[in-house]
Amino acid sequence: MRHYLPPPPAGLHLVDHARADAATVAIADERARHWRSPHPGELRPGTIEHSRAVAAMFRDTFNPYKPSIIDWPRLDAEALARLTSLPIWDIAVQTEGRARIRMLSYAHSVADPAWRGALELNAWEEGRHKHVLANLVEAYGIALAPEPPYPAPRLKLWAYLVTGFSECIDSFFAFGLFRLAERSGYFPPELVETFEPVMQEEGRHILLFANWLAWYRATMPWWRRPGFELMVAAVWLFLAWERVGLARGIEGGAAEDANFAVTGSQARSDEEVTLTGLLALCLEENDRRFAYYDARLKRPSFMPWAARTVLRLMGKRDKRAASLGAAKRA
DSSP, rough: OOOOOOOSSOOOOOTTTTTTTHHHHHHHHHHHOOOOOOOOSOOOTTHHHHHHHHHHHHTTTOOOOOOOOOGOOOOOHHHHHHHHTOTTTHHHHHHHHHHHHHHHHHHHHHHHHHHHHHHHHHHHHHHHHHHHHHHHHHHHHHHOOOOOOOOOOSSSHHHHHHHHHHHHHHHHHHHHHHHHHHHHTSOOOOHHHHHHHHHHHHHHHHHHHHHHHHHHHHSSSSGHHHHHHHHHHHHHHHHHHHHHHHHGGGGGOOOTOOOOOHHHGGSOOOSSHHHHHHHHHHHHHHHHHHTEEEEEEOOHHHHHHHHHHHHHHHHHHHHHHHHHHHHHHO
């Protein structure tokens, strides 16, 4: 049984990836990755120019591919075993279902039409990711537990912040791990190619979130700022606690809000990878995926900053260890 999507928001149309010619798909992919605002000046968060530019970026880069009904590539026995053995599929499908309802609920609470439209499209794309996963697990015979209901959150802003920051963390690592799996041949090229547009959409999602966050901070009354920053700090503490659960093993379902991108990163490479090598690759891929969007838009900044800090500290540690080793040999 195939899973089909409802139509996207008004004015946007889908292209059936299974029937579209290669040129159409290539043009859509190119447009999804490259965008610059025609506005000649600064795009300062809080201004109407910034809001319109972000909304235009998100709508203009909408990719009309429809991977939920494509013919999934045939896998050999080894690749199929690698895919079906990953213990992440229940979490992956349910995470996208929660992300969709959380983003849609928050979008409906936003008065600004530009932001509301972008957030509604973001929610729709999260639903598309869920359909992609649902059809993938069906195509390869992966059994899922019955899905729970996805009720609308009572605390809409909190739920949106949890989802947004979670995607910022998880996508950063997923970019590098996806590249690692591609480079090593851990999965066949056809399957990697199928998921590539989904990975790029994750990049667009966190680009939208970073600019929404900057806009929200710039436009809120000063007296609301302390409470909001406390909420942001609480979200980070919650996500840190959640990822401790993920590190202990996803089989217990502890990381219910972990984005599919990071749970999917269990599709790792066969080659040995050091922490510094992985962080460097994540930074490289993060920069590459954002390079062709207008540089005046805000980028997610915390994870790149954290990765560079860790690399700098580990570099100093390694230099110190090398110096001590040389001194002892002398």
